[in-house]
Amino acid sequence: MAIKPTGDIAAQRLSSEQLSCEFSDIAPLLDASAAAVAASRCHYCYDAPCVNACPTQIDIPGFIRKISHGNVKGAAVDILSANPLGGMCARVCPTEILCEGACVRNHQDAKPVAIGALQRHATDWAMARGEALFKRAPETGRHVAVVGAGPAGLACAHRLALAGHSVTIYDAHEKAGGLNEYGIAAYKTVDDFAQREVDWLCSVGGIEIKHGVALGRDIDLDTLRKQHDAVFLAIGLTGVRALAMEGEELSGVMNAVDFIEEIRSASDFGTVPVGRRVVVIGGGNTAVDAAVQSRKLGATSVAMVYRRGVESMSATCVEREFAQTNGVTLITHATPVRLIGEGGVITGVEFERTLSAGDQERFVMEADMVLKAIGQTLVPVGLERELLTLDGNRIAVDANGQTSLAGVWAGGDCAATGGIDLTVQAVQDGKLAAAAIDAQFARTAVKAA
Structure with a gap:
């Protein structure tokens, strides 16, 4: 569903140069020297906890050892034989709660081995060269x-x-x-x-x-x-869960997944309309991605509102901190109760918040775009x-x-x-x-x- 410019929703809020900077790679590729230094920190643990923490069971100490010896192709084989989408996982995996979260280095100097960055170093090397790392077995007829x-x-x-x-x-x-x-x-x-x-x-x-x-x-x-x-x-x-409340049909209210898809499908980020005041409802990775990208497209204010505390959010602490450092305001313990509009267009959201004493208060946040990120079905x-x-x-x-x-x-x-x-x-x-x-x-x- 395409975003319809209306009210304070508009495209090209930033120049092409600004957008290029905003949407540049947030985790640039390690060069050979940096990869060697990062690999040198690995203890190559026997029965490594990082491997047990990886759902695909990549031999992490094995591929890091190969990188340290200059065998990047061998490292890529180790990774991609266990995870054929290892390049993307190196970019999007919440390593802080998986492999890096289990790294024994956390108990020594509070800084894990940069497993995700090293994985990307090896897989990107193989992808860039079009390496044929695996050979297909003869046809079975199946x-x-x-x-x-x-x-x-x-x-x-x-x-x-x-x-x-x-x-x-x-x-x-x-x-x-x-x-x-x-x-x-x-x-x-x-x-x-x-x-x-x-x-x-x-x-x-x-x-x-x-x-x-x-x-x-x-x-x-x-x-x-x-x-x-x-x-x-x-x-x-x-499917996307609905808020099931008054005003959900207002112009300017849309699903966060549709907003993200619109951005990913755009050949020019400047063509994607975004609100001036954006409210994102939800506390997961989709909410973070929608909120941060709203700011990067030029929204003046973006708030991510979640009905529970940060400890209950499915977005990790790293994702939350990234959102906040990119100008997103995080509001917790606030539940939406009504979407407010004028002339068929969203103008605000009314929330109910539980205070520390157990009392409740209601407040209204002005908004010309509301993005729903409360789960998919x-x-x-x-x-x-x-x-x-x-x-x-x-x-x-x-x-x-x-x-x-x-x-x-x-x-x-x-x-x-x-x-x-x-x-x-x-x-x-x-x-x-x-x-x-x-x-x-x-x-x-x-x-x-």
Whole structure:
């Protein structure tokens, strides 16, 4: 849904030069010397806690040791064999609560090894050179349908293709990548990296992507099951929770995910309209990305308002601090109760806040743009009811991603895998499902013989 300029919502609030600076890479690539210094801090722990903290179980001490010895290609192989989207994960993973959060260096000098930056150093080196790091196994004659070209779908497809199976990915968007392409702040993944990573991943061969194809609209699950040897569902969470309150239909009120997608799809950031006074409702990474990008587009004031305390926010402390250092005001313990408008246009939001003594007060924040970031939900179009969990919010799966339907697996945000809703977890879901599908094919082949 495109943003409609109205009231105080306008495009080109900043010059092209300012926008270029605002949306430059927030974590520039390490050069060889800096990478060597960063790698020298690693203790190469046996049974390293950083590995256990990584959902994809990358051999972190192993790849860092290779970097320290100048073997960057070997480091990239270590990373990408465990996580084929390791380049993007190096950019967007909350390393502070995963690998770096578990680093033993935290207990010595309160500064972990820069694992994320080192991972990016190796993967970017390989991507820049178009290195063919893996060789595909001979064709098996098996054909798998993957629905969704996000992290889970791409990871599953890559693993299956390496095993010699043919994969067709069906995706509703014009570009592959899912949230990596459409749902992450532009300053985290510059220079069209998401597409370059997709190109590298598909270069192994055996993977075809069909764009503009949506489950339940252009294809149905029953047909996919008949035409393929297995199906992997990686459809994500495409629904957005509503505030369900007065004024939600006002012009200037929109979903934060749509706002972020508008920015990521723009060829020129100057064409993206933004409010002068923006209020973002929510406390997760989507809220942070929407709030910070509003400021970077030239909003005069941006407030991120959350109904609980910071300890309950799904956005990490690093993300919160980044938002605040970029001019976003953080307001906690405030719940929206009414969206206020005039002439069909948003003018403010009324909140109710709980005070320390337990009393409550109401206050109004002026706003000409309100971005909703209170969570996403599964849109079960094209799915049989028996596939879903009891509450209908996810697809029910076992530990390997197998659903209740024979030959159908699922993973990523759409599936109830018990993991965390992160890119790296989606990759792991795709890997596990691919391994289970491959094992199922092997068993079938043995029986046929």
